[in-house]
Amino acid sequence: MNKNTNKVANFFTWLIVLALTASCLLPLVNMVAISFSDSASAAANQVGLIPVHFNLSSYRMILEDHQFWLSFGISIERVVLGTLINLVLIVLMAYPLSKNKRDFHARNIYMNLIIFAMLFNGGMIxxxxxxxSLGLMDTIWALVLPxxxxxxxVILMMNFFKGLPNALEEAAIMDxxxxxxVLLKIYLPLSLPGLATVSLFAIVGHWNDYFSGLLxxxxxxxxxxxxxIQQLNIDITKVTDASQLHALTSISNKTLNAAKIVVSTVPLLLIYPFLQKYFVTGMTIGSVKE
Amino acid sequence: MKINAKIIASTILLCAVPLLLTACMSKGESSSDKDNVAATVAEKKPFAKYKNTVKYTVGKSIPGAPKLPKGDSYENNVYTRYIKKNLNAVSVDKFEAENGDNYDQKVAMAISTGDLPDIMAVNQSQLQQLVDNDLIQDLSSVYKTSTTKSIKKMYDSYGGRPLKQATFNGKLMALPTTQTNNLPTMLWVRKDWMDKLGLAEPKTIDDVENILEQFVTKDPGNNGAGKTIGLGLSKTVGGSYASLFQADDVMSKFNSFPRQWIKQDGKVVYGSTTPETKKALGYLQGWFKKGLIDPQMSVRDKIESILISGQCGAFFGPWWSGDYPLTDAYKNNPKADWQPYVITDKDGKVKAYTQNTAGSYFVVRKGFKHPELLAKIASLLNDKLVYKDYAYKPIVNYGLKGYDGGKPVDLLINYATATTDMHDNIMKAVNGKKDPKTLILDDYQNYKKIKAYNADPANADNNAWSGHITRDVSTGKMKDTLSKIEEVHPVFFGQTATMKQKWANLNKMEDATFLKIVTNQESVDKFDDFVKSWHKLGGDEITKEVKQEIKSQN
Amino acid sequence: MQLARTQKKQHKDSQLMYHLMMLPGMLFLLVFSFVPMAGIVMAFQNYIPAKGILGSDWVGLANFKYMFQIPDSMQILANTVIIAGWKIVFNTIVPVVFALLLNEIRVNWAKRTIQTVVYLPNFLSWVVLATVVINLFDYHGPVNTFLQTFGVKPILFMGSNDWFRPIMIGSDVWKGFGYGSIIYLAALTGIDPGLYEAAEMDGASRWSQLLHVTLPGMLPTIMMMTALNLTNILNAGFDQIFNMYNPIVYQTGDIIDTYVYRVGLLGQQYSLGTAIGLLKSLVGATLMISANEASKKFANMQIF
Incomplete structure (x- = not known):
């Protein structure tokens, strides 16, 4: 009886999960199909999940677009540099903050300052x-330091640290x-799932941010x-003059834009499996304890 | 330790304010001020070359997708080299940003930090700010000394309107770009469908109604019952000058000029609130009820897509609609024979409102030693390059290869009749009355397209077709209609103090009312409620201010 | 005695160490967060770029009053809170449930593949996804076609004030649930397997394991995420709504950010933007702090 209900439960679990998964896959398949289609068919909104009049011209154009690759390189540089800086600072801050007020007297003051900084900002000007005034305009530092x-x-990591057993730290301190x-030798190895999570968030955050580049x-x-890529979207209602036509016809190229989106998403797809193993296999505290 | 942390906290907060304030105030002098010596009288002449190289910084607007040859940059390309060769002036980009919102933002940031480029383009409200705060130079005298006769003629061809927009207390504070006349817009319609149903060319809106009705009921495109769309129409309904998918060609038949400040019976009114507009909206609602307008117009994502896919049979658009979006429609189905028709009143006249003749405004930073440089570059690029150096090889090749966006100062000035002039020149060359080699580049390319089309219309590709339909057919119809146009000149394009406060809300009501009435979600009589609220919620105040501004301008 | 003294010294040393660890991060926050906060004064000014912060006129609370003087301000506020509120609710429930379901799948390669796929939509911008959603709800689109087989007349979903909000909430949850579930999957790995073993020994069913081991184990993460998400109660998602709304659904879909955007079309209004940002921060802060207090009081759990 119990087994049967389990089977039914299993079946529905699979059903729901697969349905959701399929729904998430379709828009990207659509983008890929558009990127391989003929531009007129794409503009006619006739491309579904299979390319219409298959061709590679968009990808050929991307290969020749040196600004695309230049920007690609800058993004990679930003992700590497930015994520490293992020991780160092996250870990350094999360550890003291994971202590309670008894262990770290100033803890709550710092915490309040940090939360204040998270909630309030003075705007872009x-x-x-x-x-x-720091002379960072047009440097990679303007993208990673702010x-x-x-x-x-930091808060996320702090909560991971909080969940770790105190006994290990006490023993080490005694030694x-x-x-x-303690932070480097005990906390870090024990919080790989947490580190993987914040790394992923940091990477995605750096990769997807377009606004600081613009500013x-x-x-x-x-x-x-x-x-x-953000610049490629043009609002046709603002085009009132024939002199803007050149821009319009080149930018409205839906297939090329789709190809650019596909290519720019690939790195995120590639990076995920590397980090993923840390939260799927379940690096558990028990297994490291020995 | 506790104290320690509190000290940290308070230092942080104490440091914050002064640091920022000093940051704000550090308005460094631009480096170009030191090296540059003011121009001599001879150097002020439009095409005179400077003896010593003049360095200038610009705020550069760029196309979204860069299209420069390999190795070139926005600071070093065929145009910057042309300017260096002719004027001995070298540009450095203070900033680059995509034309539009992104560029406007960069300008605002530059103004905020007080670090302006020597030359840049600004919009109307930014111009006002710069004038109010005395940050830019008076260009009245350099306009006289350093622009050519042709440039002056070009500005004059608009009846002085663009320069008037840039003049404050009798001083010319900017050189505006000009926006040419693109009237009238036309009904673009599937001729092949009309032929199939044996319909005659449309002349009046009654003809249009009949054609649309036949399209949706008889489904000449075999889209399936109920799936053919008659007229593709923008969510805003109308009021956007010479843009795609507006209903202005219908509304003007009722003397309705939505979203324009116009003079009616000697009084200044906002066109969206007139009884004429009520009638026009009611008329469009009638079309919608009969199913002649896209039933999904209120939610349509991209109207282009239904034209290109062959679901929709007609739309209103300017002469260049053949370039965009119809070139894709032709590519998708070369049998889709889109043709433009001018829709007139019963007496053969066409009423249409005109646009702001000034587009953006080019200004020169106060303190820059070469205010004449802007006028000289404008003359060089819009006069010498177009009428004398049109065969200059590097630039010709640059254009032929589809490169774009090189001009450091993209100040476009041309004649009000530029569009029909273009038609004349190309067609003279096509008919052998003009040497094609004397055509400017863009025209020459279209000349070749038309030649290719004429050689074999049945097998022409989409490029040849779009050259033919725009430079030959639609601009030709524009030209034939010139004498029949009754222009309505809007009397105000700027914004008033109260507009900043209340316009967004009035606009919201206006947009929702227009769309709801046309799509038959509200009765036409709701228009009266809208007008009442409009006046009450700020419209009266704003009208008063507009009247005052018009008075002060004259 | 000796031991107590070393402990005291250790305690003091570690205080210093903690401060040193905080220092680099705090310096960055000082320069890039706290210093720019001086700009908040713009909320009380009529900021004009050419005049700068020092030269612009002070207007007191005029920018805040402006927001409440708009005739539709209550409607805009209601739209924002309703859309954002439901998004917060479902953006918590759905990722949690999905993480739990995925946890039940024991085929490892399938689990990984599914995870990779569901996090995809998060990387497509709303400009792109808006087209997908609008096509989905087209008169001749899949949803209407499906409904027609039951004899339902085609519905203009995107132009309906009944449907607009549910579609915004649903599509937002759909876009984000995969990415959102990552955090809960990570939390699941932190649960001591010993607890499951003990429960199994007691003969607990999978369902009761879920209730008594898994959920309590995830609760701190769920609470934290809820508290953090509450700060977004006035952010209903500009990019999404801007790309999908139209004047017909202004009455249910016009939110603070879309309205401010349209005000800004007449010339950037930095002061109004700052004022509204400040208002959002204040409301968000209040909610987050209340959530923290409530969880301290009722669940004996401090989030921050």
Whole structure:
């Protein structure tokens, strides 16, 4: 009886999960199909899940688009640099914050400051002025430093640390280990799922952000990929003059844009499986304890 | 330790304000000020070359998709080299941003930090700000000394309207770009469907109604019962000058000029609130009820897609509709024979409102030693390059290969009649009355397209077709109609103080009312409620302000 | 005695260490968050770029009053809170449930593939997805075609004030649930397997394991995410709604951000934007702090 209900439950689990999965796959398949289609069919909204008049011209055009690859490189650089900085700062801040007030007296003051910084901001003009007066305009630092402390991720990591058993730390301290050693040797190895999660969030955050590129880059050659792609959407209701036609006809190329979106999504697809194993196989505390 | 943290906290907050304030105030002098020496009288002449290289910084608007040859940049390309060669002036980009919102934002940031480029384009409200705060130079005298006769003629061809928009207290504070006349818009319709049903060419809106009715009931495109769409129409219904998918050609027949400040019986009124507009909306509602207008117009994502796919048989659009979006329609189905028709009143006249003749405004930063440079570049690119150096090889090749976006100062000035002039020139060349080599580049390319089309219309590709349908057919119809147009000149394009407060809300009511009435979700009589609320919620105040501004302009 | 002294010294050393660990991050926050906060004064000014922050006129609370003087302000506020509120609810429930379902799937390769696929929509922008959603609800689209087989007349979903909000909420949840579930999957790995073993020994069914082991184990994460999400109660999703709304559904779909955007079309209004940002922050902060207090009081759990 019990087994039967389990089977039924299993069946429905699979059904729901697969249905949801399929629904998530379709729009991307649609994008891929558009990217391989003829531009007129795409503009006619006639492409579903299979390319119409299959051709590779969009991808050929991307290969020749040197700004695309330039921006691609800048995005990669930003992700690597930005994520590293993020991880260092996240870990350094999350550890003291995971202590209670008894262990770290100033903990709550810091916490309040951080939450304040998360909730309030002065808008883009003062941020722009700061970046400009620091001489960071048009440098990679303008893309990575303003978001060096992703507060949401700090809080997330802090909660992972909180969940770790205290006994290990106490034992190490008894053996004369410093707090830094505790953090590096005990906390970090134990929180790989947490680290994987915040890394993923940091990577995705850096990769997808287009606005700081728009604001802090004065040269189009310095745009990261998403900023470059963001510009490709044009509002035709604003086109009132024939002189804008050139821009219109080139930008309205739906297949090319789809190809650019597909290519820009690939790195995120590739990175996921690497991080994923840390939260699927379940690196559990028990298994590391020995 | 506790104290320690509190000190940190308070230092943080204390540091914040002064740091920012000093940051705000550091308005450095631009480097170009030091090296540059003011121009001599000789150097001020439009095409005179500077003795010493002049360096200038620009705020550059760029196309969304970069289209420069490999190795070139926005600061070093065929146009910048042309300017260097002719004027000995070299540009450095202070910033680059895509034309539109992104560019406007960069300008606002530049103004905020007080770090302006020497030359840049701004919009009307930014121009007003720069003038109010004395940040830009008076260009009245350099306009006289450093633009050519042709440039002055071009501006004059608009009856002085563009320069008037840029003049404050008798001083010319900017050189505006000009926006040419693109009237009238036309009904673009599937001629092959009309032929199939034996319908005659439309002349009046009654003819249009009949054609649309036949289209949706008889389904000449075999889309399936109930799936053929008559007229593709924008959610905004009308009021966007010479744009795609507007209903202005219908509404003007009722003397309705939505979203324009016009003079009616000697009084300034907002066109969206007139009884004429009520009638026009009611008429469109009649079409919608009969199923002649896209039943999904209120939610339609891209109207282009239903034209290209062959579901929709007609729309109103400007002469260039053959380039966009119809070139894709032709590519998708070369049998789709889209043709433009001018729709007139019963007496053969066409009423239409005109647009703001000034597009964007090019200004020169206060303190820059070469205010004449802007006028010189404008003359070089819009006069010498177009009428004398049109065969200049590097630029010709650049255009032929489809490159775009190189001009450091993209100040476009041309004649009000530029569109029909273009038609004349190309057609003279096509008919052998003009040497094609004397055509400017863009025209030459279209000349070749038309030649290709004429050689074999049945097998022409979409490029040849779009050249033919726009540069030959639609602009030709524009030209034939010139004498029949009754232009209505809107009297105000700017914004008033109260508009900043209340316009967004009035617009919201206006948009919703227009769309709901046309799509038959509300009765035409709801229009009266809209007008009442419009006046009450700020419309009266704004009308008063508009009247005052018009008075102060004259 | 000796031991107590070393402990005291250790305690003091570790305080210093903690401060040092906080230092780099706090410096970054100082420069890039706290300093720019001086810009909040713009909310009380009529900021004009050419005049700068120092030169612009002070207007007191005029920017805040503006928002409430709009004739539709209550409607806009209601639309925002309703759409954002339901999004918060479903963006918590659905990812949690999905993470639990996925956890029940024991075929590892399938689990991984599914996970990779469901997180995809999160990377497509609303400009792209809006077209997909609008096509889905077209007169001749899949939804209407399906309904027609039951004899239902075609519905203009995207132009219906009854349907617009549910579609916005549903499509937003659909876009984000895969990405949102990552955090809960990570939380699941943190649950001690010993607890499951113990439960199985007691003969607990899978259902009761779920109720008594899994859910309590995830509760801290769920609480934290809810508290953080509450700060978005006035952010109903500009990109999504802007790309899908139309004047017909203004009455149910016009939110604060879309309205402010349209105000900005007449010339950027930095002061109004700052004022509204400040208002959103204040409301968000209040809600988040209340959530934290409530969870301390009722669940004896401190989130921050």
């Amino acid at each position: 003062p941020s722009f002025i700061v970046i400009k 978001g060096a402390v992703p507060i949401f991720n 004369g280990a410093s707090k830094m050693t 802090y880059m004065n040269r189009a050659a310095n745009y990261p990929l998403q900023t470059y």
